[in-house]
Amino acid sequence: xxxxxxxxxxxxLVLALCFGLAAGCAAKPASxxxxxxxxxxxxxxxxxxxxxxxxxxxxxxxxxxxxxEEAPSEPGALAPEQTDAQSxxxxxxxxEFSMETLDYDKTIQQIQExxxxxxxxxxxxxxxxxxxxDDYYRARWASFTLRVPAQGLDDxxxxxxxxxxxxxxxxxxxxxTEYYYDTEAHLKSLRLQEERLLEILSKAExxxxxxxxxxxxxxxxxxxxxxxxxxxxxxxxxALSTVTISVQEVYEYTPDQGRAxxxxxxxxxxxxxxxxxxxxxxxxxxxxxxGNILIIALWALVLIFAAALxxxxxxxxxxPAPPEKDEGPGPDETQK
Numbered sequence: 001x002x003x004x005x006x007x008x009x010x011x012x013l014v015l016a017l018c019f020g021l022a023a024g025c026a027a028k029p030a031s032x033x034x035x036x037x038x039x040x041x042x043x044x045x046x047x048x049x050x051x052x053x054x055x056x057x058x059x060x061x062x063x064x065x066x067x068x069e070e071a072p073s074e075p076g077a078l079a080p081e082q083t084d085a086q087s088x089x090x091x092x093x094x095x096e097f098s099m100e101t102l103d104y105d106k107t108i109q110q111i112q113e114x115x116x117x118x119x120x121x122x123x124x125x126x127x128x129x130x131x132x133x134d135d136y137y138r139a140r141w142a143s144f145t146l147r148v149p150a151q152g153l154d155d156x157x158x159x160x161x162x163x164x165x166x167x168x169x170x171x172x173x174x175x176x177t178e179y180y181y182d183t184e185a186h187l188k189s190l191r192l193q194e195e196r197l198l199e200i201l202s203k204a205e206x207x208x209x210x211x212x213x214x215x216x217x218x219x220x221x222x223x224x225x226x227x228x229x230x231x232x233x234x235x236x237x238x239a240l241s242t243v244t245i246s247v248q249e250v251y252e253y254t255p256d257q258g259r260a261x262x263x264x265x266x267x268x269x270x271x272x273x274x275x276x277x278x279x280x281x282x283x284x285x286x287x288x289x290x291g292n293i294l295i296i297a298l299w300a301l302v303l304i305f306a307a308a309l310x311x312x313x314x315x316x317x318x319x320p321a322p323p324e325k326d327e328g329p330g331p332d333e334t335q336k
Contacts, residue, residue, distance in 0.1 A: 089175060089177045090175065090176045090177045090180040090181075090234065090238055091173060091174070091175050091176070091177075091238065092150075092173070092174040092175075092176060092234075092237045092238055092241075093150050093153055093171065093172070093173055093241045094171070094172045094174075094241055094242045094243070095153060095157065095169065095170065095171045095172065095241060095242075095243050095244070096168075096169070096170045096172075096243075096244045096245075096246075097157070097160060097166055097168070097169050097170075097243070097244070097245045097246070098166070098167050098168035098169075098246045098248075099160075099163070099164040099165060099166050099167065099245065099246065099247045099248065100164060100165045100167055100247075100248050100249075100250045100253050100254060101163070101164035101165070101247060101248070101249055101250070102249075102250065102251070102252070102253070104140050104142075104247070104249040107163050107164045107247060108142060108247065110162070110163040111144065111160070111163055111245065111247070114156065114159050114160065114163065115146055115148070118148045118149065118152050118155070118156050118159075119148070119149050119152070120146050120147050120148030120149065120156075120240070120243075121146070121147055122144060122145070122146055123145045123146060123147055123242075124144075124145045125142065125143065125144045125145070126142065126143045127140065127141065127142045127143075128140070128141050128142075129141050129249070139248065139249040139250065140249040141246075141247065141248050141249065142246075142247040143244070143245070143246050143247075144243075144244070144245045144247075145242065145243070145244050146242070146243040146244075146245065147240040147241070147242060147243075148240065148241055148243055149239065149240060149241070150238065150239060150240060150241045153171075153241045153243070156243070157169065160245070164247065165253045165254070167254055176234060176238075179234075180231070180234055183227055183230055183231055183234075184231065186227060187224060187227040187228065187231070190220050190223050190224045190227070191224060193220050194217065194220050194221065194224065197213055197216060197217045197220065198217070200213060201213045201214065201217065
């Protein structure tokens with residue numbers, strides 16, 4: 001009986017040292033969904049019966065488990081063996097562009113060629129409108145969401161200005177260095193826990209021990225896969241920038257306001273804008289009249305016929321003028 005209690009006590013000591021040190025290698029971030037396997041409580045009830053090789057387990061685990069150099073001393077700290085490349089900053093760069101074009105088809109083709117030349121690809125795209133050449137009121141519009149190499153983002157932006165008039169450009173930068181390496185440190189800690197669990201599982205003899213260890217090992221592996229997926233997504237966002245391009249077909253480019261002008265220049269620019277507005281209005285009226293000449297002519301005939309009919313009916317209903325009254329001879333005629 002005493003021997004059994006001693007074996008159980010030794011077994012619990014080994015497990016406490018194993019999981020306590022593994023959990024201290026890198027603390028779990030606050031956003032993790034599942035607690036590490038090292039935080040699980042392996043009580044005496046879970047390992048009822050002990051094992052005949054507990055003394056051997058303790059002898060094998062004393063060396064590597066008690067070694068403090070196996071993990072960083074603080075959560076998220078970089079290991080001494082990491083190179084300068086591994087400690088580089090992790091930055092996500094994205095951009096948005098708004099464009100105008102007089103030649104819609106040519107601009108779209110140039111953008112597609114530019115995407116291929118930069119080594120990127122189209123994530124999604126959208127187009128609308130029948131074309132300014134066919135219907136002025138439905139000018140064409142296109143939107144692209146692209147993924148291009150982050151190192152070539154500046155060159156891509158400069159080349160894009162050759163495809164049309166860029167009216168708006170925005171660059172977004174997000175640094176994820178701390179989160180990235182915190183995730184790596186947590187992942188290293190979980191892998192260390194996985195190795196220790198596999199080592200202990202290979203020496204377990206009772207079914208209760210095996211089931212408890214396998215459950216803990218499944219939790220650790222689930223967290224490892226989740227963190228690996230997060231790192232892959234971060235690597236993708238860092239390596240490939242997300243670029244959004246909006247292309248609008250126009251008849252003329254939006255004028256560049258430039259820097260502040262003198263009073264005379266401002267008056268001249270305003271007058272030129274008024275002249276351009278009058279010209280566009282006249283063009284719109286001319287296009288409308290010529291494009292709908294048949295309908296306008298038909299309505300004109302209807303209005304002319306209605307006006308003529310109205311005047312004719314009005315003449316018929318007009319009462320005749322009253323006859324003039326005979327007032328008799330005047331005073332001069334009476335004297336005669």
